[in-house]
Amino acid sequence: MNQLDPSVINSINGGNARGQSTAGEMRENFMTLLVAQLRNQDPLNPMDNAEMTSQLAQINTVSGIEQLNETMTGINDQIDASRFMQATALIGKAVLVPGERVLVGEGETTPMGMEFGRNVDSVKVSIVDGSGQVVRELDLGRMNAGMHSIAWDGKLADGTQAPNGAYRFRVDAVAEGRSVSVKSFNYAQVLAVSQGHPDGPRLDLGGIFEPVRLEDIRQVI
Structure with a gap:
């Protein structure tokens, strides 16, 4: 030029x-x-x-x-x-989010959730107290692939009522003689929502649980 x-x-x-x-x-x-x-x-x-x-x-x-x-x-x-x-819109709603906690209060227990990637031949849920002792086992038998929610009646292995408090549950599943990986979910209630996070809003579930993402919710109860 x-x-x-x-x-x-x-x-x-x-x-x-x-x-x-x-x-x-x-x-x-x-x-x-x-x-x-x-x-x-x-x-x-x-x-x-x-x-x-x-x-x-x-x-x-x-x-x-x-x-x-x-x-x-x-x-x-x-x-x-x-x-x-x-x-x-989820504030005040009860949800199932990743976790292994089950709460007992006044004879009532919170729901538990589990998700399988395939059909399984047998499922056993072990309820564990704060000291790590198994206080109850639930045999659920065969279950199909997908998400399932169950409830514990709050009874211990000897038939007595479990004391109020927080317990944990462990899910063991078997298919064709081999252990199958399981995703566990526990009950929580959405108390508030915060924004400004890089990957989306966070749901406040109270002091017991860490805040979770929308994608972490598996079921609204």
């Missing part, structure tokens, strides 16, 4: 010293520079059309990427807002 007076270029790019021009500003500066070059070009040595077209295409590409980024940011903001509203 033909060279312009440095003062012309400086007047066009003066705002670029900070290195923060947007694609729109870049395109405007380019067009201003292009018009100035056309006016000042040597008729015997005109501008190279291919070079001019290439530069204009680069500016348009940058502008398109910036607009796409703005659009994606807007979509992500909408998704985050939707997820937060979905989470707030």
